[in-house]
Structure formats: structure tokens, C-alpha cells
Amino acid sequence: MRNTSRIAWLAVAALAAASLLGTGCGKKKTPEAPPPAPVEKPTTAPITPPAPVERPVETEPFPSEAVDRAEPAVPSIDELNRQGVLRTVYFGYDSSELDSEARATLQANADWLKSNASYRAVVAGHCDERGTIEYNLALGLRRAESAIGYLSSLGVPVSRLRPTSFGEERPADPGHGDDAWSKNRRAEFTIEP
Amino acid sequence: MSLAAVRSAATIAFALVALAPAPAQEVSGVVEESGAARVAIAVPTPRASAEAREAAAEIADAVRYDLEFSDWFEIVDPATYALAPAPDRGRLDHEAWRGLGAAAVVDVEVAVKDGKLDVIARVHDTEGGKLVLNYRYGGAPSRVRRIAHQLSDDIVLHYTGRPGIAQTWIAFSSRHGENKEIYLMDYDGRRVRRLTDWGTINLAPAWSPVANSLAFLSFRGDRPGVWVLDGDGRVSRTPALSGEMNVSPDWSPDGRRLAYSGTADGDFEIYSLNLASGRNDRLTRHPAIDISPAYSPNGREIAFTSDRSGKPQVYLMDAEGLNVRRLTTEGDYNDSAAWSPDGTRLAYVSRIDGRFDVFVRELESGATRRLTADSGNNENPRWSPDGRHIVFASDRAGTWDIYTMRADGSRVTRLTRGTHSYTPDWSRVLDER
Numbered sequence: 001m002r003n004t005s006r007i008a009w010l011a012v013a014a015l016a017a018a019s020l021l022g023t024g025c026g027k028k029k030t031p032e033a034p035p036p037a038p039v040e041k042p043t044t045a046p047i048t049p050p051a052p053v054e055r056p057v058e059t060e061p062f063p064s065e066a067v068d069r070a071e072p073a074v075p076s077i078d079e080l081n082r083q084g085v086l087r088t089v090y091f092g093y094d095s096s097e098l099d100s101e102a103r104a105t106l107q108a109n110a111d112w113l114k115s116n117a118s119y120r121a122v123v124a125g126h127c128d129e130r131g132t133i134e135y136n137l138a139l140g141l142r143r144a145e146s147a148i149g150y151l152s153s154l155g156v157p158v159s160r161l162r163p164t165s166f167g168e169e170r171p172a173d174p175g176h177g178d179d180a181w182s183k184n185r186r187a188e189f190t191i192e193p
Numbered sequence: 194m195s196l197a198a199v200r201s202a203a204t205i206a207f208a209l210v211a212l213a214p215a216p217a218q219e220v221s222g223v224v225e226e227s228g229a230a231r232v233a234i235a236v237p238t239p240r241a242s243a244e245a246r247e248a249a250a251e252i253a254d255a256v257r258y259d260l261e262f263s264d265w266f267e268i269v270d271p272a273t274y275a276l277a278p279a280p281d282r283g284r285l286d287h288e289a290w291r292g293l294g295a296a297a298v299v300d301v302e303v304a305v306k307d308g309k310l311d312v313i314a315r316v317h318d319t320e321g322g323k324l325v326l327n328y329r330y331g332g333a334p335s336r337v338r339r340i341a342h343q344l345s346d347d348i349v350l351h352y353t354g355r356p357g358i359a360q361t362w363i364a365f366s367s368r369h370g371e372n373k374e375i376y377l378m379d380y381d382g383r384r385v386r387r388l389t390d391w392g393t394i395n396l397a398p399a400w401s402p403v404a405n406s407l408a409f410l411s412f413r414g415d416r417p418g419v420w421v422l423d424g425d426g427r428v429s430r431t432p433a434l435s436g437e438m439n440v441s442p443d444w445s446p447d448g449r450r451l452a453y454s455g456t457a458d459g460d461f462e463i464y465s466l467n468l469a470s471g472r473n474d475r476l477t478r479h480p481a482i483d484i485s486p487a488y489s490p491n492g493r494e495i496a497f498t499s500d501r502s503g504k505p506q507v508y509l510m511d512a513e514g515l516n517v518r519r520l521t522t523e524g525d526y527n528d529s530a531a532w533s534p535d536g537t538r539l540a541y542v543s544r545i546d547g548r549f550d551v552f553v554r555e556l557e558s559g560a561t562r563r564l565t566a567d568s569g570n571n572e573n574p575r576w577s578p579d580g581r582h583i584v585f586a587s588d589r590a591g592t593w594d595i596y597t598m599r600a601d602g603s604r605v606t607r608l609t610r611g612t613h614s615y616t617p618d619w620s621r622v623l624d625e626r
């Protein structure tokens with residue numbers, strides 16, 4: 001321990017000497033300008049800062065080394081559809097009318113479509129399994145048109161929305177009860193370029 | 194596609210199996226249509242060489258099924274046949290067979306010649322003690338059921354003066370993976386084969402009245418539209434108007450037009466496409482849904498479904514779209530109208546307590562009869578070409594399958610099992626046969 005301190009002291013002294021030599025040799029002396037007059041500061045009572053609030057640091061879900069630091073890319077259309085940025089609207093039995101929940105969903109969809117004006121969307125109407133196959137194809141289209149009509153009233157150009165219908169052919173839930181049926185009576189949005 | 198193309202496909206894939214029919218026979222024992230007793234007919238197992246024995250048994254089974262199903266005949270119990278001397282190359286002990294209750298005996302010989310079936314079929318009238326039918330059929334062994342069905346139809350034609358339905362088919366849509374493809378089977382549910390492999394939703398095939406062609410709805414391509422599949426396997430998309438959707442095609446009786454429902458003018462309207470010229474005529478003008486057109490057999494009227502009253506109901510109009518009148522007034526959901534081949538009756542479905550059942554209405558009297566009840570959903574009725582049977586889809590056994598019944602709702606026969614099958618249509622009997 002003592003030996004180590006002594007070596008350290010010697011090293012510091014040697015470094016100091018070297019730096020003095022360096023400045024002495026490398027620069028010629030120039031006449032010094034007079035130092036600026038000190039700015040007068042009015043003396044005030046020193047402020048005591050409030051004691052900081054202790055904040056526990058939250059643990060992060062991923063180690064920071066693993067985070068990809070590349071610039072975020074514009075999400076692809078597939079990603080947008082996967083994320084469900086345009087949400088599905090649901091309907092009552094035999095109905096294509098929009099209830100308050102459906103209108104709120106469409107308001108959010110309208111907001112997204114207005115702030116992402118380069119995208120178009122297919123609006124596909126679907127039915128539960130209880131009607132006839134052919135009438136359900138028509139009812140599904142009426143649901144899609146109903147959703148598009150409301151989006152249009154909110155200022156989304158109709159030209160950006162294409163209606164279609166799958167009738168009862170593509171249930172979201174393959175079950176056969178009220179629960180499944182209520183999930184299947186819907187209009188789904190798929191973003192297109 | 195042109196009309197000529199539709200027509201040229203008529204007979205290519207379906208050659209007749211009859212070789213040389215015997216000269217016309219004197220018709221005897223002709224069945225009167227109404228209230229006639231069925232002809233008691235015996236169909237003994239054919240005499241056969243060793244290599245033809247399997248085919249012979251299949252012919253006997255098929256002919257018995259066909260004649261029984263036709264509802265013109267009843268089969269004398271095969272267990273009693275041993276009590277009479279077997280028919281022998283055209284010779285028959287008429288009295289012994291009459292003693293078993295057989296008014297007619299089908300006497301068949303089956304052999305294999307040069308790898309082909311050689312079938313000689315004779316029908317004896319035991320009352321008159323004479324031979325009434327004497328035909329020879331031939332074909333590849335794989336066509337054994339076709340040969341049997343043709344013999345059955347020849348027997349029906351002889352006794353009734355009307356074409357039989359044993360050689361007809363039923364086209365339908367059935368689940369295949371996550372999609373639905375178009376399938377074909379014999380009218381008895383045998384020999385099921387898939388016609389499309391398009392990997393999408395294909396629905397509601399409709400037989401052409403003049404050719405072995407099917408029009409149907411397919412989601413193939415960028416928009417759901419009407420496609421035609423010909424008997425030779427050729428496929429074409431029809432030049433329907435360019436709406437978002439064109440659905441539910443039906444042929445005019447002369448095969449020159451397709452009526453369909455499309456959205457070219459915004460909502461679903463009914464149009465008629467002239468296949469030769471490609472011209473589309475708009476038939477309905479109403480902001481409600483107008484779908485499922487069906488031409489009457491004389492081509493002068495079209496039945497269709499509209500919800501212009503608020504709920505889907507069946508309507509009639511002239512073939513040019515005029516004179517629209519509502520047909521169904523009971524219930525809040527009626528759809529899927531189908532004309533009987535003689536044009537006097539309409540079958541349709543009606544929803545009662547949340548389930549669909551098949552109804553038939555006499556157009557002149559307005560009398561309506563319910564054909565199905567208390568057995569799940571029963572949808573999409575279509576008539577057999579002789580007007581004596583109806584094919585339909587039902588989920589009565591859990592899955593959707595294809596069934597037939599007599600036109601009065603009796604004797605329901607299940608044709609498919611656990612297949613998820615829908616929208617059947619019964620082929621027509623073509624003049625070319």
C-alpha cells in the first residue's frame with residue numbers, strides 16, 4: 001500500500017514537470033492583457049434547494065444494448081393492418097344501423113384516415129350465419145356502405161373507401177351462439193396503398 | 194363469353210353410353226300421372242361372367258335405387274326372387290314372376306368384352322307376357338353406374354312417357370380448406386368430384402337449361418363476380434357490368450341470357466345480360482336490396498328477393514322489369530325462390546322462429562305448403578327436372594349437407610355427410626340426350 005502511493009506521487013510529479021517544460025519550450029511569451037473588471041453581483045441570501053424526491057428507477061423490459069437504434073421506418077401496409085389502426089365496427093341482428101359505439105369507432109377511423117391521407121381502405125361487410133347465403137352478401141354490402149356513409153359525413157372522401165361484402169363466408173368467430181354472432185356482424189377495414 | 198361458346202360446350206364431355214337401341218317397342222302399361230299405383234318391378238341380380246360379377250351387382254343396386262326413387266315403381270322384395278326361375282337370355286316364366294307380384298321383370302346380362310362392359314337389358318311385362326324393352330349398352334368399366342342410370346331412365350321413359358332423372362347431377366358449393374369450391378355429384382349422391390380448385394369462395398352454381406354449363410358467384414379476381422364453367426372445363430368471367438359485386442346468376446330458359454344482381458348503379462339491382470351481345474339491361478330500380486333472380490320456365494317472368502318493404506320478401510316481375518308485385522306476405526324473411534319446371538309452383542324459404550324452412554306455393558291458387566319443419570335450417574330449394582323432387586341444404590344433422598325430398602316434403606334422402614355443403618342445383622334433362 002505504501003509503495004503504491006509513493007509510485008503514484010512520483011508519477012504525478014513527473015507529469016507536472018513535463019507539462020511545465022512543454023509550455024516553456026513551445027510558446028513565446030506575449031504581453032498580458034489586463035484582466036476584466038469583475039462584474040458586481042448583488043449579494044443575496046443563498047437559496048437552499050428543496051430536497052429531491054427519491055424516484056426508484058423502473059426496470060426496463062429489454063436490455064438497452066439490444067434496442068435497435070435505426071431510425072423508425074414508415075410502417076408497411078401489412079403492419080398497419082396487423083396493428084389494427086382502423087378498427088372494426090359491429091352491428092345488430094339483421095341491421096346495418098350504427099349505434100353510438102360504432103359511431104365512436106368510425107370517428108377514430110376518420111381521424112386516422114384524415115391524418116394519413118395517402119391511404120385508401122377496403123370496407124368489407126360481414127354477417128352472422130343466420131340469414132340466407134345470398135341475402136347476407138347483400139346485407140354485408142349494406143353494412144359496408146353504412147360505415148362509409150358515416151365516414152363521409154365526417155369528411156373522409158368516399159373515393160378513398162371501397163365497399164365489398166363477404167356475407168357469412170368469413171366469420172371472425174366460427175362458433176354458433178349469440179357471442180360468436182355478435183362478433184361476426186361487422187365491417188372490417190383493410191388499408192390499401 | 195359468347196352464346197356460341199356456351200352452346201358448343203353442350204355435349205362434348207358427356208357422350209351417351211347406349212350402343213344401338215332396339216326398334217321402338219309398342220308402349221304398354223303406361224302409368225297415368227295422378228293417383229296411379231306404382232308398377233311392381235323385379236330387378237334380379239344380372240347373369241354375369243366371373244369378371245363382370247361386381248359390375249352386375251352394382252347395376253342391380255343402382256337400378257333398384259333409381260326406380261324406387263323415381264316414385265313410379267316399387268321394387269318387389271329381392272329376397273323372394275329365388276322362388277321363381279331366373280330369367281334366361283330373354284326367356285321368362287311370366288306366370289311364376291306374376292305370382293311373386295311382379296308386373297315387370299328387368300332381365301340383365303353383363304359380360305366384359307375387350308375390356309369394356311357389354312350389358313344386355315330386357316324388360317318383360319308379365320301381364321301381357323311379352324318383352325317391352327330390349328337394349329344393349331356398353332362402356333368402360335368405370336362407367337358402370339352411368340350404364341345403370343341410363344337403363345333406369347329408359348325404363349321410366351317406357352312406362353311413363355317422361356324422361357327420368359337417374360342420369361342427372363347435382364352441383365353444389367362445399368368447404369375445401371378455408372374456401373368453398375364447386376362440386377358435382379350424381380343425383381343419388383355418388384361419384385362426388387370437385388370442379389374448381391380456385392382457392393377462394395365459390396357459391397350458388399346454376400345449371401344452364403340448354404348445356405352442361407354452370408354459372409356461379411366467385412370471389413376469384415379483384416371483385417366478386419359471375420363466372421361460367423363449361424362441360425369441357427373451359428372457364429370464363431361473364432361481361433357483367435363493372436360494379437363492386439355481381440352475384441346470384443340464373444339462366445333464361447333458352448340459355449341466351451343470365452339474370453344477376455349487381456351494384457353497378459350503387460345498390461344491388463337486377464340486370465339481364467345478353468350473352469351473345471354482352472349487353473346488360475337493368476331490370477329493377479329501387480334503393481332497396483334486389484337479389485336472387487329466377488327466370489320462370491317460359492322466360493316471361495322473373496322471381497326475385499327484395500327488402501323494399503323493410504324485410505326480404507319474394508316478388509315477381511315481367512322479364513323486362515315491369516309489373517313488379519309482391520308474392521310472399523307472411524313472415525319477415527322470405528328468400529331463394531325457385532320455379533317448378535312446369536311453372537305452376539314456386540319453392541322458397543321462410544324464416545320461422547329463427548330457422549329457415551322450405552315452402553311451396555301454387556301460383557294460381559296461392560295455396561302454400563310447408564315442406565320441412567322441426568329439423569334445423571333448410572335452405573336453397575331447387576327442383577329436379579321432372580318436378581317430383583326438391584334438393585336443398587340443411588344443417589339438421591349438425592353440419593350443412595345436401596338432401597333431397599319428394600315435392601310434397603316426404604321421403605327425405607341425405608346425399609352428403611359432414612361435408613359443409615351449400616347451394617345445390619339440380620341439372621336439367623337436355624334435349625341432346
